[in-house]
Amino acid sequence: MRPSGRREVEPEQTVPELRRDPLTRDWVVLAPGRAHRPNRLSQPVTAPPPPVSTEPDCPFCPGNEDRTPPELWRRHDADGGWTVRVVPNRFPLLADRPVPARHRRDGPFVTTDGFGSHEVVIEGRRHDLDLPDLDEQAVAAVFEAYRARSRALRDGRASLVLPFRNHGTASGASLPHPHSQIVAVRVVPDRFRRRLDIARAYYEDRGNPLDADVTAAELGEGTRVIAVSEHVVAHAPFASSAPYQIRITPREQRASFADESGETVADTANMVRRLLTALRRMLGDVPYSYMIISAPNGEERTSFCSWHLDVMPRLAVAGGFELGSGMAVNPVFPEQAAARLRDAMASPAASRSRRPALRDAAQALGETSTTPTGSTGAVEEGAVQQPQEGRHPGPSSGTMEQRGDDR
């Protein structure tokens, strides 16, 4: 559904612009000229491995359940076989020890124990079916796992619970069997505190929740809206820090995804499934991460901020300027990213049959500033190399071992 009142996309945005993220106050450099520089990403993103529905050595495949730690949560079908499993990560990035976190301070240096939890959500039985290839109910069950485990970990007194998914080796994924992860920590990172402070100040000043105002403004403005469903809105954020960044927000504000209704969880899952499908049609098997950002635990009843889910395609590598300044550089204007994603979502049949996938990441970026209108964008005939193919199961290489660096 397209919102009413949407302006036409600017025909060409070739002049760099600095934009400030309303939620974090981080600055982002929108730099269309950066798309034309030589880029090591001008190689095809990934070569799809031959499809195998079950891999004998894979610890996540059916039959190998004894190769994971004991299950924490499962969804099963009518026959009693599991369809989604949540297990502790065998190589966790944090220690799951029943000891209280101890703070130590030595002059300017502060240490606390690396206590927390790290769980793996095995998204399905098939080794070769990626998340967007699963049906609506199967994806909804994965998101139900995020909600259920987020609640359980919050009750275990974690300060912050973060469900996320890495796809492709460039995003940090190390095991091909489709899975996501949930990490819970006992500290609240500064950026979360700052976001809360900004939202609180805005609420005290204006009397409205900031996130709700941003979503309402995006719906009114329209150019960055990608899709609207009964319970959620997907848009390209005003200050997108990565090319084709997508944000999903609930239409009815709620601080924590753990407290979301079953309908909204299912609606979010389906929106993610559609968006990932559209992204793959446009860019091929692009690496990405998505994560669900909620208010820290203890703030889940707050009325002034809301959870959101960000999809971040991993098309660019941060350089010295980005690392030094803390400012992201993004060569794709969010208005154009949104127009292309709308297009890819609106006519799936047409996209599939007529429009070749844009496999070349540098080309995806390079096409941006020369595209005359955002409406057909990067998928014009002649601007691409290879015909559209079906789904791809994931990275072509990668160890079968479940590694702790998958984050």
Ligand SMILES: [Zn+2]
């Ligand atoms: Zn497997």
